[in-house]
Amino acid sequence: MSSQTAPAPTLSVRPMSERLGAEIRGIDLSAPPDAQAFAAILQTLHRYGVIFFRGQKLSPDQLAAFSRCFGELDIHHMTEHVFPHLPQVRVLSNVKKDGVSIGITKGGMHWHSDLSYKPQPALVTLLYAVECPPTGADTQFADMYAAFADLPEAERKKLQALHAVHDRNYRYSALYPGRPPLTPEQVAKVPPVEHPLVRVHPATGRPALFVAKDVVSHITGMTEGESRALIDKLEAFATRPDRVYSHKWQPGDLVVWDNRCTLHRATPYDPQYRRTLYRTQVRGETPVAMTS
Numbered sequence: 001m002s003s004q005t006a007p008a009p010t011l012s013v014r015p016m017s018e019r020l021g022a023e024i025r026g027i028d029l030s031a032p033p034d035a036q037a038f039a040a041i042l043q044t045l046h047r048y049g050v051i052f053f054r055g056q057k058l059s060p061d062q063l064a065a066f067s068r069c070f071g072e073l074d075i076h077h078m079t080e081h082v083f084p085h086l087p088q089v090r091v092l093s094n095v096k097k098d099g100v101s102i103g104i105t106k107g108g109m110h111w112h113s114d115l116s117y118k119p120q121p122a123l124v125t126l127l128y129a130v131e132c133p134p135t136g137a138d139t140q141f142a143d144m145y146a147a148f149a150d151l152p153e154a155e156r157k158k159l160q161a162l163h164a165v166h167d168r169n170y171r172y173s174a175l176y177p178g179r180p181p182l183t184p185e186q187v188a189k190v191p192p193v194e195h196p197l198v199r200v201h202p203a204t205g206r207p208a209l210f211v212a213k214d215v216v217s218h219i220t221g222m223t224e225g226e227s228r229a230l231i232d233k234l235e236a237f238a239t240r241p242d243r244v245y246s247h248k249w250q251p252g253d254l255v256v257w258d259n260r261c262t263l264h265r266a267t268p269y270d271p272q273y274r275r276t277l278y279r280t281q282v283r284g285e286t287p288v289a290m291t292s
């Protein structure tokens, strides 16, 4: 062959709905994609908010290598259950070895956007299924672009001027009753932070609601009652079934989501089945408010 460039992989995109979630077929991610293939992947992520690839065979190092295409990887402030040589990759698992869990168990069962309680929340998260139950344990995603766009115009105008306080400690003990409360040192690492209630995605320019009832303690400048009523109403509106994609896992699935325009949550499953996933997170940016 005289051509000096490798042929472009024949990627195909299978949308899960008009607005949220798409499967990308025709690529093996065990080696990072070339620039052209990655541009197509990124474009699909920006279009659908959540993308997934089936049938991948990835070691933790290969997952980290592909994850780095999206940006610099974060090392989570909770440092347990990572690979010793690769702290950027965390293990989620209900499997026990010698009576000790090999990963984080029962995490993220409330709607959230990863690390929203930090000044620079996570950009993109990647989750790779090593083993999973035959049913249950879906990961659900809500479309926060649609949640904003579907509100009446007068309400959109009102919301875009507001700021919300995200607080890791706000409902931590209620969400994780099986875990010890955060230590004062852990709380000090993640003090409450104020973000715009509506953020603009820097790549697409589209506004998205940025709120989750178990992480946002209050809306700045509102009474406690008004604030709680608005937060609860917005999350319920955003997570209506017609704005949600539920990912049904198969071993070898890699799901990638954009935390700037989605919420997600884990769902229950029968604990007799093993569930192990590897996860990476790409470092984010300061959320930007809508200006008009």
Ligand code: SIN
Pocket: 092, 107, 108, 109, 137, 138, 139, 264, 265, 266, 267
């Ligand atoms: C999470 O990343 O919040 C958990 C997702 C899952 O375990 O399904």
